[in-house]
Amino acid sequence: MNRQVGRTFSLPVLLIAAACARHPQPQQLTIAAAADLNFALGDLSREFQKTHPRLDVRVAYGSSGNFYSQIRNGAPFDLFLSADVEYPRKLAQEGLAAADSLFVYGAGRLVVWVPAQSRLDPATALRDPSLAHVAIANPQHAPYGRAAEGALRSMGVYDGIRKKLVLGENIAQTLQFVQSGAADAGLVALSLAIAPPVRNQGRYWEIPLDAYPKLEQGGVILKDSAAAREFRSWLLAPAGRAILKQYGFYLPGP
Amino acid sequence: MDWQAIVLSVRLALATTIVLLAAGLPLASWLAFSRRRWKFLVEAVVALPLVLPPTVLGFYVLLAIGPRGPVGALYGRLTGGMLPFSFSGLLVASVVYSLPFMVQPVAAAFAGVDRKLVEASWCLGVSRLATFRRVIVPLALPGIATGAILSFAHTLGEFGVVLMVGGNIAGVTRTVSISIYDQVQALDYSAAAQTSIFLLAVSFTVLALTYALQKRIWSVWPMS
Numbered sequence: 001m002n003r004q005v006g007r008t009f010s011l012p013v014l015l016i017a018a019a020c021a022r023h024p025q026p027q028q029l030t031i032a033a034a035a036d037l038n039f040a041l042g043d044l045s046r047e048f049q050k051t052h053p054r055l056d057v058r059v060a061y062g063s064s065g066n067f068y069s070q071i072r073n074g075a076p077f078d079l080f081l082s083a084d085v086e087y088p089r090k091l092a093q094e095g096l097a098a099a100d101s102l103f104v105y106g107a108g109r110l111v112v113w114v115p116a117q118s119r120l121d122p123a124t125a126l127r128d129p130s131l132a133h134v135a136i137a138n139p140q141h142a143p144y145g146r147a148a149e150g151a152l153r154s155m156g157v158y159d160g161i162r163k164k165l166v167l168g169e170n171i172a173q174t175l176q177f178v179q180s181g182a183a184d185a186g187l188v189a190l191s192l193a194i195a196p197p198v199r200n201q202g203r204y205w206e207i208p209l210d211a212y213p214k215l216e217q218g219g220v221i222l223k224d225s226a227a228a229r230e231f232r233s234w235l236l237a238p239a240g241r242a243i244l245k246q247y248g249f250y251l252p253g254p
Numbered sequence: 255m256d257w258q259a260i261v262l263s264v265r266l267a268l269a270t271t272i273v274l275l276a277a278g279l280p281l282a283s284w285l286a287f288s289r290r291r292w293k294f295l296v297e298a299v300v301a302l303p304l305v306l307p308p309t310v311l312g313f314y315v316l317l318a319i320g321p322r323g324p325v326g327a328l329y330g331r332l333t334g335g336m337l338p339f340s341f342s343g344l345l346v347a348s349v350v351y352s353l354p355f356m357v358q359p360v361a362a363a364f365a366g367v368d369r370k371l372v373e374a375s376w377c378l379g380v381s382r383l384a385t386f387r388r389v390i391v392p393l394a395l396p397g398i399a400t401g402a403i404l405s406f407a408h409t410l411g412e413f414g415v416v417l418m419v420g421g422n423i424a425g426v427t428r429t430v431s432i433s434i435y436d437q438v439q440a441l442d443y444s445a446a447a448q449t450s451i452f453l454l455a456v457s458f459t460v461l462a463l464t465y466a467l468q469k470r471i472w473s474v475w476p477m478s
């Protein structure tokens with residue numbers, strides 16, 4: 001009996017031991033990031049790795065709400081960069097985050113975007129009677145969707161446009177609805193409108209910041225480590241902030 | 255529970271099944287009886303929706319039915335309307351998405367019809383069309399029923415394609431799977447659980463009925 005157990009388990013155990021021995025303590029930082037960080041974070045992590053060459057930064061992009069559910073169910077991320085500070089705040093309240101690690105790293109900005117070949121002017125597009133469809137992210141769960149709904153209301157165009165709204169699952173899909181021509185205009189993130197692959201495909205008009213509820217982008221450290229702490233403070237330092245600004249994230253505070 | 259979404263999903267599934275019955279039967283009979291050498295190409299195209307991720311399918315469908323796509327432009331010229339974000343647009347997408355679920359069982363059933371019976375009918379002077387209608391279709395009825403029920407159930411549970419082309423408009427394109435997804439995203443787990451259990455119950459009932467019908471009824475109820 002004992003010998004059988006030994007025979008069954010010894011090989012996998014040996015293999016695992018060998019695999020561990022080959023890679024002594026790989027320094028790794030796994031980040032769950034909101035989809036609107038797609039372009040900024042690539043640059044950010046490259047810059048960060050210049051000063052931390054032994055660190056392997058891995059990023060998973062997705063919906064902040066999805067990540068929130070996954071993290072609550074034990075997803076193994078070190079750091080969570082959400083599009084809405086509410087999700088990290090909830091995680092911190094639920095005791096799933098490292099102590100005192102909640103932070104706000106930027107605020108998203110909202111623009112009206114139309115394709116380059118459209119005859120609409122993005123600044124007045126929302127009042128144009130010829131509009132058939134306007135794309136926004138789903139206000140029920142996407143932070144940019146909530147902001148877009150707020151912006152439409154405060155600009156006084158919500159009632160006229162309500163029946164023309166189509167809802168993207170996230171802000172990237174919202175942009176895709178307009179890119180494909182299926183929707184005439186869309187309310188998307190500035191960070192997407194100025195991202196390299198999109199920049200030349202359309203025109204945008206930035207909605208004044210006071211027209212919609214503030215899109216506070218926040219994050220939290222989930223598994224405390226020196227690497228995670230360093231990334232967090234680097235992101236909030238001038239070097240990180242400059243890159244965030246370049247990608248269209250409004251900087252919080254002075 | 256989001257009844258509006260449930261009703262919409264059932265309507266979409268019924269409409270898709272009807273369109274697929276009309277379009278799928280001729281296609282399946284061609285696949286079952288044709289001797290063309292390049293038939294395998296058509297078979298591969300019909301089976302594509304089985305292996306392509308719904309996101310890919312949805313992405314292509316959105317490009318095709320958008321105002322700048324071929325299908326969308328034609329539709330615009332014929333009707334003056336637009337396909338994306340409309341029930342008709344979802345219907346187009348669902349028909350493509352569920353095509354193999356109708357065509358494959360029906361083609362298999364057609365191919366399984368005893369050749370002697372078909373030839374006997376021809377020899378008795380019955381036309382090809384009438385033979386198809388009065389001999390082949392009745393004998394292949396279990397396969398046709400399977401195809402119809404699978405298409406219905408598959409459309410009812412469709413998610414990725416609708417997410418890509420629907421635009422999530424309440425009562426028009428917000429189907430039950432999208433509604434569940436939204437509820438989960440909004441962290442409203444109890445509403446999501448209610449709608450999910452309903453969808454689970456409906457799907458199970460439909461499939462159980464299918465298998466029961468196939469096992470019991472068809473074997474003891476010979477087609478005359």
